[in-house]
Amino acid sequence: MATRSLAVQMERPHDYYYDPVYTVSGFGAAARNATGSGRVLRLGAVSGANRYKYFRTPAVTTLRTVPPEVLLSVEPVQMAVAPVIEPEPAKKTVATQSDFRESETQTDPYSPDYVLPADGSQPELLQLQELQWGRGLPAGVAEIEMIERARKRRAFEASLPVITDDPESWRRMMEMQQMEEMARREAEIQALQEQRLDIIRQALQDRDMETKFVNEQRMEELRDRTSVAAAVAADRTQRERIRELRKIAVARQRAARPAARDIIRDYADHASETYAPLRREGRRVDRDAAKYETAYLQDMKYQDVVALAESLPRRLTQVNIERPRLGKFASAADARKARTMQSHLDRAAELIR
Structure with a gap:
């Protein structure tokens, strides 16, 4: 078995400078030398994410399988022919089998709502086919009048x-018929208006009653509130009245008590009864002033006044005030x-003993 040898070339001193795909492992001496020489080396410039930038797509020549001078034969195109459609027969038999259908089932064919008699007359019942349950049925007075008008209309048209x-x-005859129709319509309109007025009148009466x-x-509620407020005010007034009556009674009792006489106040107040007694109490004011003769005092001289003062007792002219004795306290x-x-x-002395 042949062995494959791998030749490993040693790194040259200036590979980082001359080799364009050289990558340094770090910014060591080689990086410093490269920077000093004017070339800047970037880590990972070739390997890693930037490696695809150094790939080149090979220029592969395109080879033609058929030479240009060789012409291939072209198959002729056949035109499509429209199929002939045969007419469908008027009748055909088709057999079907299903779990949800019985062969003996016979559907109800179409039948008209009514069949007129052979003589061509139209029954009167056909005029009522528009009436339905809830809309004209069961028939009332209005429906009967409508039927009678239709009869008269048909009789008039026949005549x-x-x-x-x-x-x-x-x-x-047509003018007379139209006048009758107009009069009837006016009567119906008038009846409808009267009915509407009755409804409005009843609604107004209901609203007025409500x-x-x-x-x-509201008046009853207001009356109740007013009655309660009046009762509360009356109770408060009664309590105040009783309190004031009690105060008046106490004041009257105090006024009825005879007050002790204050002589100093009576003589200090010149409007008191001492100076102006009340006549209704039986006292006479200045009735006996004539018996007190005081006119001679006006003719007295100074020497007479001095002699009169010396004739008075000593206790009336001199005041003797004794000094109170002062005790220990x-x-x-x-x-x-x-x-x-x-x-x-x-x-404490007794307890100590």
Whole structure:
């Protein structure tokens, strides 16, 4: 078996400079030398994510399988021919078999709603085919009147002459019929209006009754609130009245008590009864002033006044004020405090013994 040898070439000193695909492992001396020489080496410039930038697509020549001078034969194209459609027969038999169908089943063929008699007359019942349950059935007074009007209408149309034979009679009869129809329509409109007015009148009456009921409820509620407020106010007024009456009674009792006479106030107040007694109490004011003669005092001289003053007793002209005796204590309260303290000391001394 042949062995394959692998030749490994040693790194040259300046491979980082001359080899365009050389990649350094770090910024060591080689990186510094490359930077100093003017070339900048970038880590991972060839390997890694930037490796595809150094690939080149090979220029492969395209070879033609057929030489240009060789012409191949072309198969002729056949035109499509439209198929002939045979006409479908009027009748055909088709057999079917299904679990959900019975061969004995016979469907109901189409049949008209009604069949007219052979003589060509139209029954009167056909005029009522538009009436349905809930819309005209069961028949009422309005439906019966409509049926009678339809009968009269058909009888009138049957009695009309041919317009070409007697146009005047035909026109006169049609005018009379139209006038009757207009009068009937006006009567129906008037009846509908009256019915509508009755409904409106009833609605207004119901509204008035409801409004009246609501107003009565409001008035009743207002009356209740007013009655409660009046009762509360009356109770409060009664309590205040009783309190004031009690105050008046107490004041009257106090006024009925005879007050002690204050002589100093009576003589200090010149409007008191001392100076102006009340006549209704039986006192006479200045009735006996004539018996007190004071006119001679106006003619007295100074010497007479001095002699009169010397004739008065000494106790009336001189005031003798004796100085109160001062005890050991300044006041009676101090004396009581001293006695209380002395009693406490005596008791403590007895307890110590």
